[in-house]
Amino acid sequence: MNFPLPNLGPVIPELFMTALALILLLADLFIKKKEAIAALSIVGVGAVAYTLIGSSGVTFGGMFISDGYSTFFKIIFFLNVILSVLISIKYIAIEKVNFGEYYSLILLSTLGMMIMVSAGDLIVLYLGLELMALSTYVLAGFIRHDTKSNEAALKYFLLGAFASAFLLYGISLIYGLTGTTDIKAIALYISEKGLIGNPALSLSMILFAVSFGFKIAAAPFHMWAPDTYEGAPTSITAFMSVGPKAAGFAVLGRVFMIAFVSIKLEWVTVLIPLSILSMAVGNVVALAQTNIKRMLAYSSIAHAGYALIGIIVANSEGLTSMMTYLMIYAFMNIGAFAVVIMLRTEGFKGDSITDYEGLAKTHPFLAALMLIFMFSLTGIPPTAGFIGKLYVFMAAINAGYTWLVLVAVVFSVISAYFYLRIVMYMYMREPKVEVITSQSGTLRIALGVTTVAVLVIGVFPSFLVKLAKAAIAGF
């Protein structure tokens, strides 16, 4: 029997990524200097990113799709992993967890995300999601000697396992209904057989929403986020507030916009409460936080709410705005976390909001950068955060969701209070404790890249918008 090898072209980046992660795992045995592994991983990711060029296509009988949409998200993942590694190098040494596995796990998690966004089949999607999740669970608990980190990992794992079970349940229901797990075939089957209105189909869609809602940390499936974000190593918090969230949005977009496109009205009514609740919970609870990592966790919940509006709009403009939003969020959020990491030094945790008191006096430049990130997260021009929100709002208003945008802008005013509180602490109070920042060249590079990106995208967003529009063209 002839068994032709499938076209491996579209999966070349994933293959390279796998090889890279495994090589690093092995190299860890021989290389004593862990910084070299970090450097190797950055160079490696750069090389993998290069292989993205010309990798477009469909293979494995439609189970794996490499298109503009997936490529755009893969760019976000590569940026995320590179920036996260840059901010990790000094940090994990300070936390005394300077092990080579760290970098392998980050890469494997990224590989999982890459598979997720390219999945044309629900089983492949599940595979990718599990690979991403399992690696991230380990990373969240990477500071073995810290109980908070352990708690973070355990909580994330238990609730994550639940979410996976929901996803599997949803997949099995849809398989039972349609007899296929291929995303395009499901859509075809639903419209051909007139399954619209079938309660099992609706239930399956809701289960998907629950599972993906967990991954993007949307309320009310956000319970894990604050504890996990607080306990996990800060570099991993940065990593997972961007990567898995973006991956979650990517699959949400693909599954809902393709497989469930004919029951659009149903899932829009499910997602609207999720979005509003996320903005409400995220922004309101963040007001009461005293730990900056927890505050940023709630802020990330709120941002999931804004980005969800892009999906709710349910057209290509909405998806484009969601993609743009996530790209921008990657820069401003990792930038903010880079500042948080900079305050972490030997014997000083630096994650309490009061540690920022008077930072403008002792470290004016760092304070100015944090100011930019905070105003960007609030969404005030001329920063990228404004562009992200504006695009989502534009898409929503064009689709007739003016009322939803009004809700969103009111919550974004509320968010100004806690973001600007950090600025207020930095600029308008006197320093109480002497803060020594962690000095690291790679951290500076990460800060530089994110700051420049936030400001440049804020003033010249055209190229990003065009990129996202081009990415969506073949969707």
Place this chain on the structure above:
Amino acid sequence: MEQVIMNSLDYPILSTIIFLPVLGALLLTLISRSRESVIKWGALIFALLTFILSLPLFINFDKTTYKMQFVERHDWISAWNIKYYLGVDGISILLVLLTTVSSILCILISWNSIKIKVKEFYISILLTCGAIAGVFCSLDLFLFYIFWEAMLIPMYLIIGVWGGPNRIYATIKFILYTLVGSVLMLVGIIFLYFLAGRTFDLLELTTKTYPYNVQFWLFWAFFSAFAVKVPMFPVHTWLPDAHTEAPTAGSVILAAILIKMGAYGFLRFSIPLFPDATKAMVPVMLTLSVIAIIYAGLVCLVQKDLKRLIAYSSVSHMGFITLGIFALNSQGVEGGILQMINHGVVTGALFMCVGIIYDRTHTRKIADYGGLATPMPIYASFFMVFTLAAVGLPGTNGFIGEFLTLLGGFTASKLAGVLASSGVIIGAGYMLWLYQKVFFMKINEKVVGLPDMDLREMVALAPLIALVLWIGIYPALFLDFMHPTVQHLLERVNVAGGVQESQIARALMEVLR
């Protein structure tokens, strides 16, 4: 026919006015923070340079046309059809010049009073002035919004870092109030963008007509942003706090230019974009203006704090401006615009005066003063001029502005005109009462032996004195800038012409000119 007159100067004048201060701020970041005098002089030189480079606006402005002049137009964000589009007309030109003047004065008046984080202070001042100039020049709604919001960041720092004891409360109140208004306007802007077929181009947007119910909602969306900035009753409560706590330069920026952005917004956006809704809302706007005039005036009478009193008087004076604008006749609108300049000059000057005395005594309580005219005679005479201008004495600029707005208000609604006129009396009451308590009466021991104003302080205030008298005696020079633009604006709302103007009003106008 070309709708606009492109910039024909050798350099992009409006971009220069906006970005030269920004460039200056960037250069200041490079200077070591210990070299404070270099920073101060650097800031001053950039402000002066900006002012000098803005003078051709005044000289080369074509007063015979309503068209936008000195226009610069470039593609910016092509994906959303956003243009970098700048221009000035009779409404905005004086405000742009006021901005460039104010930035110099703000720097001069802060010379010795700002002692901490000096570098950040001058960077913030320059950035604020640049952004506000951008607000007055933008002809693209998106660009306008960027400047409108970007101005908040440095202003937040100016009040919050260098302000008085209660500054944190004041600054967060300021930010939250303005932000709520602004984001509602943003929703309105985006809505308008799609309604008009994906364009932010103001001149294009104003040629279209929109259904009344859409106009109605959009009017209120824009109103929320502008009313907070003006500030109109009942959203004025942030202003007294912000004014009181802000450092002198911050108060001057607030009084002279920042709150003008609101009134300017009505003229530039609300009225031409939503003429039908504007006309329908005139009674509401006049009522709110009159309430602001009288209520804020009465509140002034019971103030114990110098800055708070002037802050409330600002609310009252801004009531005259909105009264004039929403009277929707040429006297009212021209008076409103002129009064914007007047108020900027006079209230800015009063805040500078308070700053001068505050630097010496570190108290703002009226009860801590008395008999100040004895140790500081020069200061007392400066203050007198500005007090009389604030009261609206004939011969000062305040008279012309108040007279025109009241005339406009009276033409639009007799009741509103009559009630608003009582505000003038209240104004005379609290200003003269303030002057008496501070400068005459028994000499308070706290003010004995205070040094009089030095040269720097006089240099900072002298141009304002000149403006007070110049506008007061020969307002035609300034009014001439506005005529065609205001006529064009009123044509847009279809109330132009003599129908609504009584004979007596026209006769008075002739006398005035």
